[in-house]
Amino acid sequence: MHFFEKFKNIFKSDTIDSTGENDASIQKYHQSMTKSRGQIMKAFSNLMQSFEVIDDAYFEELEDALIMADVGLNTVIELSKSLQERVKNEGITDPQALNSIIIQALHDVYQQNIGANSYEIKYAPEGEPTVILFVGVNGAGKTTSIGKLAARLKGENKKVLLAAADTFRAGATQQLKRWAERASIDIVSGKDGSDPSGVIFDAVRKAKNEHYDVLLCDTAGRLQNKVNLMKELEKIYRVIQKELPDAPHETFLVIDATTGQNGLVQAKAFTEAAPLTGVVLSKLDGSAKGGIVLAIAKELKVPVKFIGLGEQLEDLAPFVLENYLYGLFAELFTDLDV
Numbered sequence: 001m002h003f004f005e006k007f008k009n010i011f012k013s014d015t016i017d018s019t020g021e022n023d024a025s026i027q028k029y030h031q032s033m034t035k036s037r038g039q040i041m042k043a044f045s046n047l048m049q050s051f052e053v054i055d056d057a058y059f060e061e062l063e064d065a066l067i068m069a070d071v072g073l074n075t076v077i078e079l080s081k082s083l084q085e086r087v088k089n090e091g092i093t094d095p096q097a098l099n100s101i102i103i104q105a106l107h108d109v110y111q112q113n114i115g116a117n118s119y120e121i122k123y124a125p126e127g128e129p130t131v132i133l134f135v136g137v138n139g140a141g142k143t144t145s146i147g148k149l150a151a152r153l154k155g156e157n158k159k160v161l162l163a164a165a166d167t168f169r170a171g172a173t174q175q176l177k178r179w180a181e182r183a184s185i186d187i188v189s190g191k192d193g194s195d196p197s198g199v200i201f202d203a204v205r206k207a208k209n210e211h212y213d214v215l216l217c218d219t220a221g222r223l224q225n226k227v228n229l230m231k232e233l234e235k236i237y238r239v240i241q242k243e244l245p246d247a248p249h250e251t252f253l254v255i256d257a258t259t260g261q262n263g264l265v266q267a268k269a270f271t272e273a274a275p276l277t278g279v280v281l282s283k284l285d286g287s288a289k290g291g292i293v294l295a296i297a298k299e300l301k302v303p304v305k306f307i308g309l310g311e312q313l314e315d316l317a318p319f320v321l322e323n324y325l326y327g328l329f330a331e332l333f334t335d336l337d338v
Contacts, residue, residue: 032309033327036290040069051095070260072295113297119319122249129207130214131247136254138221141282145254146216147179148316158213163203164189165196166218197239204243230273254280257288278305285309290328
């Protein structure tokens with residue numbers, strides 16, 4: 001189904017009805033992505049004002065706008081080529097008429113590289129704890145994202161345990177303990193500088209013996225020496241799998257959305273060190289350019305599982321592609337013929 005159908009009623013109004021759960025989710029994306037949307041909408045507004053017909057100069061400006069939005073060079077080149085072929089084949093001349101096609105194309109880029117329903121957490125069979133490993137560079141929002149996800153899972157009536165295995169960064173354990181206290185969630189920790197895999201071992205044992213539903217594991221975020229990082233993660237995997245052969249069930253990379261293409265470079269480094277199953281995109285409510293979601297899909301083939309839309313415990317939202325695109329292009333949608 002054409003994804004515009006989901007927003008048929010929203011496109012034609014200036015407000016968002018938040019009476020239902022889905023509408024409330026859309027509203028959250030819309031409000032939180034104001035800064036991200038402002039940057040790309042300014043570029044699109046300039047595009048609409050500068051061109052009355054679609055020509056080579058139009059596509060050059062469109063490519064620049066999407067690159068500046070962090071969609072990624074490779075993705076933009078392929079997208080532009082596809083759009084130019086469609087314009088030629090269908091005889092499209094009005095730039096305004098191309099807006100819905102552009103947004104649909106961005107939607108299709110993600111779907112084709114990732115697939116549908118990829119945001120759902122893969123849970124362990126009933127009776128076993130689900131182990132989710134978090135990786136990411138220091139400062140990306142990893143510890144904060146863990147705290148928010150823990151609170152969200154607890155709100156879904158799951159018994160959650162945290163493992164503070166980022167033992168090398170000063171204050172990391174204390175930071176995670178504060179999040180655990182805020183959400184009234186149990187935590188396993190060790191001394192600063194202690195062996196991370198030892199903390200993980202104790203946490204896995206506790207999760208098994210005391211029947212926790214989910215174990216969320218923080219890990220060190222150093223990229224200075226990729227070989228050591230890889231060895232450390234390999235050791236953590238061995239410790240986990242000795243107790244739970246099918247774990248970790250998820251390995252989430254946390255990327256700071258405001259770092260743009262630098263975040264993508266970091267992500268590629270981590271894919272060499274760990275088999276990633278998902279991305280948590282933090283700080284999308286800040287000065288992020290937004291298009292990084294499409295670059296992640298195209299370059300990494302890893303789904304975005306959650307996005308950070310604020311500072312509160314409840315501000316980690318499951319990633320929904322349609323809501324994200326609306327959050328990014330809302331002002332364009334009101335003029336679309338759908």
